[in-house]
Amino acid sequence: MRAADRPADLRRDLVVSGEIHYFRLDPAEWADRLDTALRTGVTAIATYVPWLVHELPDGSFDFGERHPHLDLSRFLGLCAERGLAVIARPGPFVMAELKNEGLGYSVLRRHPEIRAIGWDGQTRPEMIVDYLHPAYLAAADGWFDAVIPLLAARTVHRGGPIVGIQLDNEIGMLPWVTNSPDLSDRTVAELVQSLIAASSSAAVQARYSVGATSFHVADPETWGPALRSPVEEQVLALHRDLGRFTRDRYARYVQHLRDGVRARGVGDDVPLLVNVHGCWGERATMFPLGISQLHRTWSDGATFPGTDIYIGDLDLDTLPGLWASTAFLAATCREDQPYGVLEFEVGSGDYGEALDVTTGPEAAGLKLQLAIAQGSSLVNYYLLAGGRNPALFEPVGDGNDRIAFTGERHGFAAPIRPEGDLAPWFAETVHLTEAVTDAAELLRAARPERPPVTIGFVVDHYMTEYRYPGSPREAEFVAELERFRGSGPREIMTRALAVGGYAPDATLIDGPDAFADLPNDRVLALAPTPFLDDDVQGALADWVRRGGRLLLSGPIPQHDMEGRPATALLDALGLDAGVRDESGLHAMTYAATPGRTPFVAPTATADGPVWRGAEVAVGFAQPLIARRADAGVTPLAHLARSGEPCVVEVPLGAGRVVVAATDLPCLPEIWDALLARLDAAPAVRVTSDSRGVVVVPCRTSDGVELVHVINVSPWDTSVALERDGRPLTDEPFALARRSGTWLVRHPGETAARLAYRGLRD
Structure with missing residues (x-):
């Protein structure tokens, strides 16, 4: 079985991919997992390529020469044989429950100075670093020297399967969730100097000398202590200055990574991606915070953004957060700039293997349809297949000496379990993927209409x-x-x-x-x-x-x-x-x-x-x-x-x-x-006995209408739709609880037809 004969194009195709971590599998299992992935209908595979995993104790890198489970080239070749495109995610940070967030142990061993200093001079135990510290950038460049040429040689324009490369992962997430900004002396000096350049020394002195403060613009030794422990009169000025300064630093960091990837042989025809974080407590309400942090990293159109969506079920409670997050992401992109979901939750939600959270099998279908309806053109199932965490090459005395902190088994909530057997929701994953890939050309061409x-x-x-x-x-x-x-x-x-x-x-x-x-x-x-x-x-x-x-x-x-x-x-x-x-x-x-x-x-x-x-x-x-x-x-x-x-x-x-x-x-x-009162009427008027039907009208450039209809409520309902004062369908239609459908109407047709019904057919 093979995926599409033509390699996926992230710029113009609707791509549904699945995340499989080769380094968490025995090489003898790779072919089986890829064949099982093909059964779901995905046309691409995404995988992290972790610095931590490939680095040996002497600081060199192994890509399969000594350890078969690190033979990245062979894994990429197996993907290519099956017609599966690949989205490579080489970091430097990769998270993925890995220790050190995926950075090699050599980085801190050689360069402890890259650790960020936060509020009141504290240093957190998490891997929070100065992203622009010369020592960190030099170490990251060394990792890129090893991994990027290998990837570049296997990009699609050179006959390989790689169609996209992600730059770093969830930049700024750790500082956010720990409330630990980088306030190291070096970074604070850069902040103050940027403020002086934008205004004047006198203006900065006036701004930060209010209250009982020791800040003196002429004495750089005072800058760090004063801003790490601001007085009440300063906190909102620092809130603004630090937030905007950090946005600019993240953009410069991504520019450095982007230049490094291009300089090492990855051509302009391979899109570069940025992954955005922000879900919190199984909701997307906070997600625009990640967009706020990172939107300047893709505002020039040179990179494509993708979200991480972890909300469990899509229902009336979680709907507005997810809707707004996707809409806000789209608002930061250029008109022809693709965006999508780089980590799309398809598992059971039981990430702690405690049976304390269970997500219904219909949740992925609802979220997938809504993502596509709102214009996402890339959806990466995370995780599609589980695996096992191998041992580190050197013991570190942390309890298990494995690459990750989740224990030996990893990805136990995935549709393909760590041992390769299929979870009960695997069949639903196949159903929703087939529905989308069968209509991929139309779904990608039909863009959301301009709403009222x-x-x-x-x-x-x-x-x-x-x-x-x-x-x-x-x-x-x-x-x-x-x-x-x-x-x-x-x-x-x-x-x-x-x-x-x-x-x-x-x-x-x-x-x-x-x-x-x-x-x-x-x-x-x-x-x-x-x-x-x-x-x-x-x-x-x-x-x-x-x-x-x-x-x-x-x-x-x-x-x-x-x-x-x-x-x-x-x-x-x-x-x-x-x-x-x-x-x-x-x-x-x-x-x-x-x-x-x-x-x-x-x-x-x-x-x-x-x-x-x-x-x-x-x-x-x-x-x-x-x-x-x-x-x-x-x-x-x-x-x-x-x-x-x-x-x-x-x-x-x-x-x-x-x-x-x-x-x-x-x-x-x-x-x-x-x-x-403001002369606005619904784009599509919905008549239903359920207050949970969401409608998104889309249209292709040649006038084909495609209308997504999603019932996020727990009630079966009958739906009648009206556009421009006329019924959209010949008669009302039934829509089961927590399911979706889409309707298609071609130019000249008076009524739309149901082209797909959701998982509860």
């Missing part, structure tokens, strides 16, 4: 990877950002848009210039948080004046990203914002009375109540008061207790704004009513 609503991705709202542990001020600042950013309070905004048929994409907001060329042909939905820079607020208001339509969902911003007063948007709208009325659920953090709940009711307008129904309970509500009675402000909803407006419509120049300074519940009639 786009979500604003304020990249600085996710710059929360570092916070000084001793600062209550920064803790409160970060808590406010995490509560309100992205998908809005309780993630309701994105959930309402996704299940309401609006199929929103996203717009990157990385400063005031984001609005210079932003079209005003659709609604911008923004969860602003209480913090938004004044110049961004002003540019947003100017965009509305030019005819833009804006939906704000959350507390209206009154401070910039350093906590200073910033009211350009309030001033433009002619509003004053009152004190937030908070639910007792937040009494420990906010000024709220335990047991107290705000309630919001629709306000009667000239056309009647804005939505039908009674008052609704909310987590917070913020009164909005018009400064002038003749400003044309229309109250749409109010606090039931006081009657104060908290949802208003405001005309501004040629445009309009609906401000919902509350977390309204996810009731379709409420969100439809608010969006109708």
Whole structure:
């Protein structure tokens, strides 16, 4: 059995690959695992190539000359014989539960100075390094000298199977999850010098000499101690400066790796990839943090980004985080720049072999269809096959002396188990892969249509990877950002848009210039948080004046990203914002009375109540008061207790704004009513007795419509779809709980046909 005769092309094909770690298998098992992988329908294999595994105690590298399980060339040859393309992932970091995160033991043994120093001068036990330290880069170059020529000789333009190479892995993940920025003297000096170059020594001195600080711009010896233990007056300035500086460093690090790979013989026809991290607690809510850290590494279009998605089941709870993460990633890419999922979860979820987490077999199908519907063109099953962790070449006295910390068996949640037998969900993996690969050409050609609503991705709202542990001020600042950013309070905004048929994409907001060329042909939905820079607020208001339509969902911003007063948007709208009325659920953090709940009711307008129904309970509500009675402000909803407006419509120049300074519940009639005030209607109107049907309309360049329909709810349902006032199908169709389908309509046809039904056929 062979995969496709033509090698996969990551630039133009829809590629479904499977991760298999050759170094965790006996070479006698390689052919069997690849043949089993072929049975799933994948057309490519991805694999890490770990520095740690190939490095011998004397510092040399073995690629099979002495140890057969390291014969990478033979493994690549077996892939090529089966028509399987290969995505190689040589690090330097690879993680993959490996010790040292996959770096060779020689690095720290020879260069302990590369370890990062963090808050208060502490050094973490994790492998957190200065990515741009000359000693680390020299060691990484030495690894690349050994491995990249081997890979380059086997790239697709030289007749080999390699169609893509990943640069490093999850850059910045370890510093984030441990809250350990690199504040080594060398890095701090680079930070301060960059600030001086961007402004002046006097400006930097003024910025960091507030409060009881020992920072003196003329004395570099004071820089490290002062910034590693900042005083309260400095923390938000450092928060911004450190976050933006680190983004730039990551981009320079990837540029170094990219140049190194190209210089060692990998041609421009082989795409280079960057892997993005960010799932936390089986949710993707935090994932845009990783995008915020790394988006500059692919913003020039020279590398392709891919996500790591670990959320278990896709349901109504996890939907908005995953939807927003993919949309935000796409918003950072150029129009013709591919993106995808470099680690796509297809296992049982039982990663600790404790039977404490079990993911249903339908979860992978739901996530796969949603990823493709939102434009992903690469999906890599991680892991497709398990294996065993061999012993290290030298004992290190850590308990098992193996290459990884998971024990001997590895990948026990995969569809192909470590011993080669098939897990119960293997058949479902085959079914969903075949469905996608059979229609791969159409699915890749059908790109998401431009929706009526786009979500604003304020990249600085996710710059929360570092916070000084001793600062209550920064803790409160970060808590406010995490509560309100992205998908809005309780993630309701994105959930309402996704299940309401609006199929929103996203717009990157990385400063005031984001609005210079932003079209005003659709609604911008923004969860602003209480913090938004004044110049961004002003540019947003100017965009509305030019005819833009804006939906704000959350507390209206009154401070910039350093906590200073910033009211350009309030001033433009002619509003004053009152004190937030908070639910007792937040009494420990906010000024709220335990047991107290705000309630919001629709306000009667000239056309009647804005939505039908009674008052609704909310987590917070913020009164909005018009400064002038003749400003044309229309109250749409109010606090039931006081009657104060908290949802208003405001005309501004040629445009309009609906401000919902509350977390309204996810009731379709409420969100439809608010969006109708801004002349936005669903891309596809869904009629169903289940509030969990997601629709994503796509279209090919020659006019073929492909509409993805996914039921993420636990209920079977009947679905009727309508576009432009006309039924999309001849009659409603049944859609089983937690399954998906897609419909196809060719030019000239009046009705779409069901082209695929999900796993519950």
